[in-house]
Amino acid sequence: MAKEITGRKENYSQWYNDLVVKAGLADNSSVRGCMVIKPYGHAIWENMKNVLDQKFKATGHSNAYFPLFIPKSFFSREASHVEGFAKECAVVTHYRLKNDPDGNGVIVDEDAKLEEELIVRPTSETIIWNTYKGWIQSYRDLPLLINQWANVVRWEMRTRLFLRTTEFLWQEGHTAHATEKEAMEEAMKMIGVYADFAENYLAIPVIKGTKSANERFAGAIDTYSIEALMQDGKALQSGTSHFLGQNFAKAFDVKFASKEGSLDYVWATSWGVSTRLMGALIMAHSDDNGLVLPPKIAPVHVVIVPIYQKSEQLSLLTEKILPLKKELEALGLVVDFDDRDHVKPGFKFAEHELKGVPVRIAIGPRDLENNTLEIARRDTLEKCTIAFNEAPGYVKNLLEDIQSNIFNKALKFRDQNTYKTDDYEEFKRLLDEKPGFILAHWDGTTETELRIKEETKATIRCIPFDAAPEEGKCILTGKPSSRRVLFARAY
Amino acid sequence: MAKEITGRKENYSQWYNDLVVKAGLADNSSVRGCMVIKPYGHAIWENMKNVLDQKFKATGHSNAYFPLFIPKSFFSREASHVEGFAKECAVVTHYRLKNDPDGNGVIVDEDAKLEEELIVRPTSETIIWNTYKGWIQSYRDLPLLINQWANVVRWEMRTRLFLRTTEFLWQEGHTAHATEKEAMEEAMKMIGVYADFAENYLAIPVIKGTKSANERFAGAIDTYSIEALMQDGKALQSGTSHFLGQNFAKAFDVKFASKEGSLDYVWATSWGVSTRLMGALIMAHSDDNGLVLPPKIAPVHVVIVPIYQKSEQLSLLTEKILPLKKELEALGLVVDFDDRDHVKPGFKFAEHELKGVPVRIAIGPRDLENNTLEIARRDTLEKCTIAFNEAPGYVKNLLEDIQSNIFNKALKFRDQNTYKTDDYEEFKRLLDEKPGFILAHWDGTTETELRIKEETKATIRCIPFDAAPEEGKCILTGKPSSRRVLFARAY
DSSP states (O other): OOOOOOOTTTOHHHHHHHHHHHTTSEEEOSSTTOEEEOHHHHHHHHHHHHHHHHHHHHTTOEEOBOOSEEEHHHHTTSHHHHHHHSSSOOEEEESOEEEOTTSSSEEEOTTOEEEEEEEEOSSOHHHHHHHHHHHOOBGGGOOEEEEEEEEEEOOOSSOBTTTBOSEEEEEEEEEEESSHHHHHHHHHHHHHHHHHHHHHTSOOOOEEEEOOGGGSOTTOSEEEEEEEEOTTSOEEEEEEEEEEETHHHHHTTOEEEOTTSOEEEOEEEEEEEETHHHHHHHHHHOBTTBOOOOGGGOSOSEEEEEOOSSHHHHHHHHHHHHHHHHHHHHTTOOEEEOOOSSSOHHHHHHHHHHTTOSEEEEEOHHHHHHTEEEEEETTTOOEEEEEGGGHHHHHHHHHHHHHHHHHHHHHHHHHHTEEEOSOHHHHHHHHHHSOSEEEEEOOSOHHHHHHHHHHHSOEEEEEETTOOOOOEEOTTTOOEESSEEEEEOBO | OOOOOOOTTTOHHHHHHHHHHHTTSEEEOSSTTOEEEOHHHHHHHHHHHHHHHHHHHHTTOEEOBOOSEEEHHHHTTSHHHHHHHSSSOOEEEESOEEEOTTSSSEEEOTTOEEEEEEEEOSSOHHHHHHHHHHHOOBGGGOOEEEEEEEEEEOOOSSOBTTTBOSEEEEEEEEEEESSHHHHHHHHHHHHHHHHHHHHHTSOOOOEEEEOOGGGSOTTOSEEEEEEEEOTTSOEEEEEEEEEEETHHHHHTTOEEEOTTSOEEEOEEEEEEEETHHHHHHHHHHOBTTBOOOOGGGOSOSEEEEEOOSSHHHHHHHHHHHHHHHHHHHHTTOOEEEOOOSSSOHHHHHHHHHHTTOSEEEEEOHHHHHHTEEEEEETTTOOEEEEEGGGHHHHHHHHHHHHHHHHHHHHHHHHHHTEEEOSOHHHHHHHHHHSOSEEEEEOOSOHHHHHHHHHHHSOEEEEEETTOOOOOEEOTTTOOEESSEEEEEOBO
């Protein structure tokens, strides 16, 4: 198989795009900025969804579904929200087409113009809070803990598969609480759920923290995020959780009768992750041979490739392989027996490497004689030969080892590419020469943040939760700062 | 709990709507024709999705995701498809809003007009076949067996929750094959999957058959459907599968190199079920007390209600109930212990009946003394008292019994409301006085079908696969007919 993947060092961005397309994860579509998620990519996304959905349910959330369309006027209700979300969006203005009298297909029927335009949801706070108004009367209706799996649309000018597309898939949690404290705890709990998922399933180490005011979600009091470091030294925001205060409750007039009898506005959170996580997964671990997938999220754990010349050999191998496949499946693994006859083993090896299957087993006639098989691990590309009957136990352990090795490798990479500096010139030099995370002091103003961004293209990724108090001076202005914040250039 | 559900006999349509809203399944939204699927309704839909998704995968299909938007011109490629689908639809014409200079919120930015309008998908054959063109080159790329779970939009003038909404959720399978025979077999296989699902999970007996030319999917050579009978004697089409021939392959120029070296157009199918199934489920089984859910699809199987006066009694009951709950959960059941303190048992009973929980267990202080508990089944509303330690086995069997009883009841209802007639006057009288399925002869012409529809509001639901050859005369025209077809008034 001619993989034709550009090397990471040659052109990282092209490497990413090659990988996404050639590993069968996604394709550009005929619709500007919209992608097609192909079966293999979708299988990975389904695994992500399943794990997250279980975690949401385990923390007391239920799924629901709200309309795709939002009346235009809803956006104007919350002042900062409209600025952030109601601008670059898909606008539905008509509800009918008719035959072109000139015979050129169909045209918009101008008689079918909507009285009020509908916006294809870029996020659903407004339509959901408009609905919650009817659902919440008393403290007994709270907390309301709801999640939605949905497609959303944001009209992006520059798009990249998974990382930034006009339409993308995501989940958005929207919760309502009786007290400020409870809502703040919820927002914090969910960023914790995301961090746990990123680290223990996607094997991506993340830094949890608070966004600066400038990077806050439009309409939030506070935004928390998890930030991951990609192999090119750029950061990728991988999930956010927002404490919304009473902003949306006030905008949509959602009040509840408290236990004490007062009528109060409800407190809110929202939180989401999207198909962008696919981008994070790919860029965090993969190499020039293709994808490297953590076993906990891989659609196929083990592929078995028979090595043979003649069809009688294949029959003998198949007799041996099928019971092994069953044994591995009994351990809860997804196993692919690749007995395609029209491609050579070398082609298969390259293809399964490209697709990131964590473990490859090869068996040939000599193995039959010796009662052995060859096992190759995708993460390190190491191979070994072991006794046939030891395979199931070996593979089971190997998958666990691969999962933790991938995480540790990414963690080591991040540690090696996280710098501290107190000097603005070094800060700039690092960004150009050794891109990564930079922990530096900042005076806390949006003005300074924007000037640093303009001069260096680096942004404040977050103020890490675990940042130790430390007296220092802002790297740009020299004004006092009480802790370091996390800078990086970002996707 | 004041259920306030209109009786079925009083006003069937109002009964349905009351039930959907009051059992917490769905609500109308502020967006015309779009519904909000509430958590309890969504939980039922998720159960349906999970079963169907497993069945699709077990028959070799993979999930993928295609864009929400379809360029307007795509619809004109297939002549009959455009007539059927590109008319009543949501049209995106602009991609940006801007602040109203008069200060009234946001308005459409006329500078951001799309060159070609985008249609919010009403169904995805066109965008998918446009994509398949890039995926299919040789017979080795076939069959291509793909399913998509998605939202679709059809601009409906008269909407009803679940049954007909502007936006709805569904799955759409789209497969590509090398031969006509294989595609026809696929279309037939999938209508079989739907029938199996309807009967063995939803407990709804269905009739499989072929649609008349007039009722065919726009762009199909043949459409198969499953037809169910609701309690008001109206039919509900519950799933369709289409043999598309080479229509879409020709429209989007999708050819493959055959094994023999020729370049041929690909053969296609598509098939789908939607949140309409929720309507079928509700209307097939429920009664004036609320929902009746088949256990295989119920979000909660068993609810346990403690009967007590004083809080010490609740403590004692709880001690006894928690281990029972665990035991039932170990059997794979979802169990709700309803220990809410602010509502009375009677209120709880009514609420769980409304929500259709298949089994209710009640335990009071006297049961503690006698080591008993009371079990009520939702389908028949029968109650019995049994020994406490027999509960798990009893409940397990009871759930199986409820599942088959619900199906048998619906089957009996259908049998009792299926008529044969050879007389047009009787045909009309039956429709008015004893609505149900009518098996009658038809001359096979669209003209006759449309006249019958106009005169009686009945349509041909399908030509049942198992209709025995039988010489007869068309009920309207007296022209020869070789088998009876299935008529009914329908949703």
